[in-house]
Amino acid sequence: MATTERAFLSTKLAEFGTTIFAEMSALAARTGAINLGQGFPDTDGPEEIVEAAVEALRGGQNQYPPGPGIPALREAVAAHQRRFYGLELDPDGEVLITTGATEAIAAALLGLCEPGDEVITFEPYYDSYAACIALSGATRRLVTLRPPGYAVDPDALAAAFTSRTRAVLLNSPHNPTGKVFTRQELDLIAAHCRERGVLAITDEVYEHLVFDGRAHVPLATLPGMAERTLTISSAGKTFSFTGWKIGWATGPRALVSAVQTAKQYLTYVSGAPFQPAIAQALGLPDAYFESFRAELQAKRDRLCAGLEMAGLEVFRPDGTYFVTTDIRPLGEEDGHVFCLRLPERAGVVAVPTVVFYDDKDVGRPLVRFAFCKRDAVIDEAAARLSRLG
Ligand code: PMP
Ligand code: GLN
Numbered sequence: 001m002a003t004t005e006r007a008f009l010s011t012k013l014a015e016f017g018t019t020i021f022a023e024m025s026a027l028a029a030r031t032g033a034i035n036l037g038q039g040f041p042d043t044d045g046p047e048e049i050v051e052a053a054v055e056a057l058r059g060g061q062n063q064y065p066p067g068p069g070i071p072a073l074r075e076a077v078a079a080h081q082r083r084f085y086g087l088e089l090d091p092d093g094e095v096l097i098t099t100g101a102t103e104a105i106a107a108a109l110l111g112l113c114e115p116g117d118e119v120i121t122f123e124p125y126y127d128s129y130a131a132c133i134a135l136s137g138a139t140r141r142l143v144t145l146r147p148p149g150y151a152v153d154p155d156a157l158a159a160a161f162t163s164r165t166r167a168v169l170l171n172s173p174h175n176p177t178g179k180v181f182t183r184q185e186l187d188l189i190a191a192h193c194r195e196r197g198v199l200a201i202t203d204e205v206y207e208h209l210v211f212d213g214r215a216h217v218p219l220a221t222l223p224g225m226a227e228r229t230l231t232i233s234s235a236g237k238t239f240s241f242t243g244w245k246i247g248w249a250t251g252p253r254a255l256v257s258a259v260q261t262a263k264q265y266l267t268y269v270s271g272a273p274f275q276p277a278i279a280q281a282l283g284l285p286d287a288y289f290e291s292f293r294a295e296l297q298a299k300r301d302r303l304c305a306g307l308e309m310a311g312l313e314v315f316r317p318d319g320t321y322f323v324t325t326d327i328r329p330l331g332e333e334d335g336h337v338f339c340l341r342l343p344e345r346a347g348v349v350a351v352p353t354v355v356f357y358d359d360k361d362v363g364r365p366l367v368r369f370a371f372c373k374r375d376a377v378i379d380e381a382a383a384r385l386s387r388l389g
Helices: 021-033 048-058 071-085 100-112 127-135 152-158 183-196 235-239 253-263 274-282 287-309 334-345 375-389
Strands: 095-098 118-123 139-144 165-171 199-203 229-234 246-250 312-317 322-326 366-370
Touching: 021 334, 048 274, 071 246, 071 274, 095 100, 095 165, 095 253, 100 127, 100 165, 100 199, 100 229, 100 246, 100 253, 118 127, 127 139, 127 165, 139 152, 152 183, 152 229, 165 183, 165 246, 183 253, 229 235, 229 253, 235 246, 235 274, 246 253, 246 274, 287 322, 334 366, 334 375
Parallel strands: 118 139, 118 165, 165 199, 199 229
Antiparallel strands: 095 246, 229 246, 312 322, 322 366
């Protein structure tokens, strides 16, 4: 953006420009390249859930729903947390429906943080974390994850805590790396939170996308964590309706109420006809969740094989629908430059992971590809990328 375009921007947002997702999707639209950048599926979710939304539209569910969300959806979220994780929640007060996970994250940070507080998160971080921490007046403290394993360095984690730490903001399964935090890492994070009286905010939007027989472990299920953890998720990834923007935050009443206080002044409510449809989706049989996971795991393998053939170093993800790579085997150094030229060189769009790192030296050669696409699209992208070498 030119300087003049930013002349009126609040200093709180001075370091933020157009998100990389918008930038790269616009690049794909402009060039006609295959878009493996922004993470959205190229096929819609279950037809019966679309029908449920149509029914709600025709059935008159078109005015403001209740502030915390319709009872049927709050009950379905509580039932989902019990069914998959054994977490008990009161749909009245411990479940809040939001405009996607994005709003839940924003409202959590705005509702729970004081100016001067610090929020610990892991880099590479989902871009809205940095922006919403800044909007809340808090400061981010980063723990760096490095390929190939993206493991948490226990010393770096310990060093990130100070007397001003308000919360740890955790994303597992993790975008953009595809890392699923290990039980040991979760235990360590939980121990710090308990010992220091720090809150946990967990972003679990990829909870159903964990591969190779791994299980998703919500931080709230660890000893002493339910009372200090706000758990966030959404329907976008699990049901392939990223445009519906139905999300939720769950946890102890006092945390959820703080988030709701902020949330009511952001959107107040949204998505009236989509709320009953997602209530139905959350109750789909186990077979839905299992086949969705198996399908995405096969797509992961398909794209990873293609990227390896193309000569990239591939860091095979344990979860999410993203895979990160190192471009240096291709003789390239700078992921941003690489991604800007990729449409013209290979007809593919990807995302430079460096934008999610404050430590630019770690992120510079890393590039993220999304595999939530039809097999034919993945194959075509792989064939095009194979010409790079
Ligand atoms: N958190 C992470 C880690 C994400 O990748 C995304 C993108 N879907 C979101 C939050 C936002 O989710 P939603 O679309 O439900 O707002
Ligand atoms: N979560 C998606 C991604 O990481 C995109 C979301 C967005 O465009 N903000 O690619």
